Amino acid sequence: MKIAFFEIEGWEKEIVEKELKSHEVFYTKEALVPENAEKYQDFEIVSVFVHSILRKETLAKFKNLKMIATRSAGYDHIDIDFCKQNKIAVYRVPDYGAHVIAEHALALLLTAVKNIPQAIEKTRKGIFNYQGLRGYELKDKTIGIVGTGRIGKHMITFSKALGMNVVAYDAYPDEDFAKKYEFDYIDLEKLLSVSDIISLHVPLLPSTYHLINRKNLSLLKKGVIIINTARGEIIETEALIEGLEKGIISFACLDVIEKEREFAKFQKTLRAGEVLPDSTEYKTFLLNYYLFTHPRVFVTPHNAFNTHEAVRRIVQISVENILNFLKGDRTTLFVNIVETFAKH
Structure with a gap:
């Protein structure tokens, strides 16, 4: 062969x-x-x-x-x-280590709520004090897990270990697992409204495309933290930006972005000094660049698997x-x- x-x-x-x-x-x-x-x-x-x-x-x-x-x-x-x-x-390769992705999702969450990047940057400047670095506790917060396959299950066990309250949504609930780890399956709309943190662990399918969007943005609990280590297209980028601007979303923790392959291609094109032929390409680039530079957005380059x-x-x-x-x-x-x- x-x-x-x-x-x-x-x-x-x-x-x-x-x-x-x-x-x-x-x-x-x-x-x-x-x-x-x-x-x-x-x-x-x-x-x-x-x-x-x-x-x-x-x-x-x-x-x-x-x-x-x-x-x-x-x-x-x-x-x-x-x-x-x-x-x-x-x-x-359906399972090369689902815990690896869940570990990364948790790392992004801790990065946000504990002000890790800001603290490191401050000490690198020789400023050794905690002013402006007050964070948030995870214990007793409610985390909504969307998708309870291999990765989602690991995220649930990690969250439970930190003393968080867990609710979950899945098209095919695993009731035995829910009973074992003492959490409830609820519908998606309710999950969006009660969760302090939402972590996305679903594959990209027609039914999950723009699962978080401008239509259901108003359902989100004010100050919610969004984590996405699945696929960028599960969140409508413009809805995410609107949520950040209105204060509905306090932090976005992302390992994936919408149209990330196109974005990487656009970056190479711009670095080469070439003109992008399509105005929609500029829009994609600008929306993602906005996320990359936002102080309450933490983005890693599709790196969750990479151990x-x-x-x-x-x-x-x-x-x-x-x-x-x-x-x-x-x-x-x-x-x-x-x-x-x-x-x-």
């Missing part, structure tokens, strides 16, 4: 080569995108990360593509319908997925179980 690994780091080759030594394997640091897809058209298996855009126009250029192994849990960068229609198997342990597991599981496919084992095949994934 001819196999190509995109967006690969040097250390990852050792893991891949050990398991796939009998196959022709190609490595590149670049992402697989429409502009370069044609030169890779002969590969039968491709392994990609989230910056590779596998839409119809990309996938259609491959002559004999049999499998995609995405080194991610998310799949919104892949045209699943096209893969189904063309019998292209798609494998993902030494997790990225190693991601590569190992991806290689196992390829081996399973080559052996004819379809038990972990993803492309036919999208509906199941939506539940978790």
Whole structure:
């Protein structure tokens, strides 16, 4: 089999080569995108990360593509319908360590309520006092967890350990888990209205697109903290900005932003001194830049997954997925179980 690994780091080759030594394997640091897809058209298996855009126009250029192994849990960068229609198997990494994402969400929350960046900046300037650094306690605050799959469950256990009150919303409630950890499932509107903190842990689906939006902004409890380590499009950016400006949202803790791939592309374009052709691109850039520079917004660059342990597991599981496919084992095949994934 001819196999190509995109967006690969040097250390990852050792893991891949050990398991796939009998196959022709190609490595590149670049992402697989429409502009370069044609030169890779002969590969039968491709392994990609989230910056590779596998839409119809990309996938259609491959002559004999049999499998995609995405080194991610998310799949919104892949045209699943096209893969189904063309019998292209798609494998993902559903759980490389859900606790890692929850840890990052909690870290962002603590960063906000304990004024960590401001405190560090103050001491770096040689000012060793706590004036202007008064924060907030998390104990007895109500946190609303939206999505109680693997990551959401970890966030619930962390929140409980800190003495927080937990409420949750999920299209498919896990009542046994709720009973064990003593929290209640409630509807989304009620969750928005009673939560001091809202943490989002749902996949990006048509039903979760702009889950937080300008229409339900008024339901939010005044002073709420919003955490999003899932996908940027779950929050309508203009609603988030409006909430910050009106004082409805006290802090926004984000590891993802809306249209983040486009934003990264715009940054490169602007640095190169080129003119953006579309005014909507300027709007996207300006809205996100507003968030990046807002004193009550804390943004990390889609980094929640990025631990030494997790990225190693991601590569190992991806290689196992390829081996399973080559052996004819379809038990972990993803492309036919999208509906199941939506539940978790």
